[in-house]
Amino acid sequence: MIGDPDVSGLVEDVRARLARTPGELGPHRVADALRAAGRPVGDATVLAVYEALRRDVIGAGPLEPLLGLPGVTDVLVNGPGPVRIDRGHGVEATEVVLASEESCRRLAQRLVAGGGRRLDDAAPWADVRLPDGTRCHALLAPLAQPGTAISLRIPRRGGFGLAELHAAGMLSDAGVELVRRVVDARLSFLVTGGTGSGKTTLLAALLGAVDPGERIVVVEDAAELRPDHPQLVGLEARPANLEGAGAVALRDLVRQALRMRPDRLVVGEVRDAAVVDLLAAMNTGHEGGCGTLHANSAADVPARIEALALGAGLPREAAHSQLVAGLDVVLHLRRDRGSGRRRLGELGVVVGAAGGLARTEVAVAFDTAGAPSAGPGSGRLRDLLDGSR
Template identity: 75%
Template sequence: MIGGPAASAPTALVEEVRRRLADDAGGLTPHRVAEALRAAGRPVGDATVLAVYESLRRDVLGAGPLEDLVRRPGVTDVLVNGPGPVYVDRGTGPEPTDVHLPDEAGVRRLAQRLVSSGGRRLDDAAPYADVRLPDGTRCHAVLAPLARPGTAISLRVPRRGGFTLDELLTAGTLCPETRRWLAGVVERRLAFLVTGGTGSGKTTLLAALLGAVPPEERLVVVEDATELRPDHPHVVGLEARPANLEGAGAVVLRDLVRQALRMRPDRLVVGEVRDAAVVELLAAMNTGHDGGCGTLHANAPADVPARIEALALAAGLAREAAHSQLGAALDVVVHLSRDRAGRRWVSQLGTVTRDAAGLVRVVPAAHVDATGGVTFGPGADALAELVG
């Protein structure tokens, strides 16, 4: 009987066994690995068989050689930059690991298997893909030579259980003042957007805010790829679907927002506003669906009207109409920052007003520095009135 921990098998030996197993149909078993080793004239000791078997098994199950990294506590991202060391982010920036991918062929094969497990294809005709894996991990991959120095894989690992507002306060994402203001935003059913750059924690914060929604309210969450996992008893999630290999069957975010409006939501949530779905979101916020919210990529709260305007124009909504609906729909903008050390925190809050031309502006209400110090802006009184 084969037992005990397996050592790492030489890459050349694993590849030789892989080629021999590919020539004959059958499942991956230690017995078949031993037969392939004998046929190749290689040693067939228990330790060698188990090492080769484990290497092949990791390559065909779960996240393959990345599986252990995905499961490590505190890891938020696993990053592959072609052959070589794999990096992880625990919230303080990328750091190298002891996992090393030896060649481009192996990285490409891993990327293709991960993407296929999410129901998409990845090849020279479709050289990039963004999918959700069965365990909820979000996988993005780009094949070489589009990606240099080799095939790139990015895994965004969802936190099991999510955060509460109090946990974000303890972690330093919130200070006591922002904790109180955000609780007021949820309690008063204000419409809000969480903004920030990539990796700033927008989804994490939005999930925590949704977790603070009263349990008797029904949340309908619309996303391109499921990432929001609020700790709430009544959540219905709708996820967009890409086209199949024949180019048919796509379901886009805009269609799902329309469906969500027919599902009696108490609060409509769009996980990330990035396309023409902004038109439906604005319409929903203006038809009695208080407390609507979502996330938006923006460098600062002041940039939000321009971003919304650009998305709405692409969907055929005139500038004046976009600003009119935005001004009537949106109450508060919550902005997250991330410093070079990887620390994330709510750095700004803004309120919404209109200028003499009827265009929407986001007025700074509070600025929070990295130490939790608060500086109030011209929108502070409006924020105080909104949150009570």
């Protein structure tokens, strides 16, 4: 195992020796390097060292076995020590161990380079998409403590449908029926929640329930949404290259998407100036627009939108008026403490308030068992679902 101190020591010794002489990595070269170092050269030792070195130069290196484990959504490196994973029930340690800060840094740099970016002391963090679709974020030590931090977000192959989310406990019977009605009524909506609450998962399932005759254009910073839909067009932003040129911003892609005859415009994650263009799109006849947004509750959404819009130069009053006119529903996800279960917590509606501001009223709240209860916004939701906007 890569975390075995004896094997790790052999690996570092062999790596240093192989680096001094060019050639293909293979068991024979590993055996020769072990002999030259006066180390044991049994078949098991040679193969263990060879496999450790081979994993270190292909795919995700020592993290590769974790990426294929059933249900894993995140692989996390917090400097040297055990690597951790999340299978939807909270973070847990694994038997994969990174022995040193040097190995963490080397792995982070190789992963980021695979995504076309640079990672060094001059550029100590990066967010890239790997060739297999995995999203990788890395931050070097000493900015990250106790060592270089790597976060891998793994896209689920094939995606979840609403039926699977119901089976997993994210949606109750009432929740499935309600979100289906939101999609069928072509309401504009945001899926909100904290990090790891399942926003992208739920949004992908909802897009999979869209009428097959509708054209969906999805705009994302890094391609994560993989809904099962026959008319899906994905646009992905691009960071600057090593020379600092060639960047394509999310906001620019939102504008391009509006010219592509979308029946539904989707912004995978609303977190910057692109919110202005999304609000504008929702107010120009593009029904059913949607996206995800980090927020602590449905009630916090207007404040989050306002902050993002102000950063883009849109005045407060204009942001709130466009929000009231363009956004219908907020689907807020929670993650239960202890069990780590992700679930739909509440559904809110956006209404006008005093002074021309927007506020979100809870229309339906779901308890931990998924049972619904009506809130003050239930009448407004009923009108929206019945087509009385």
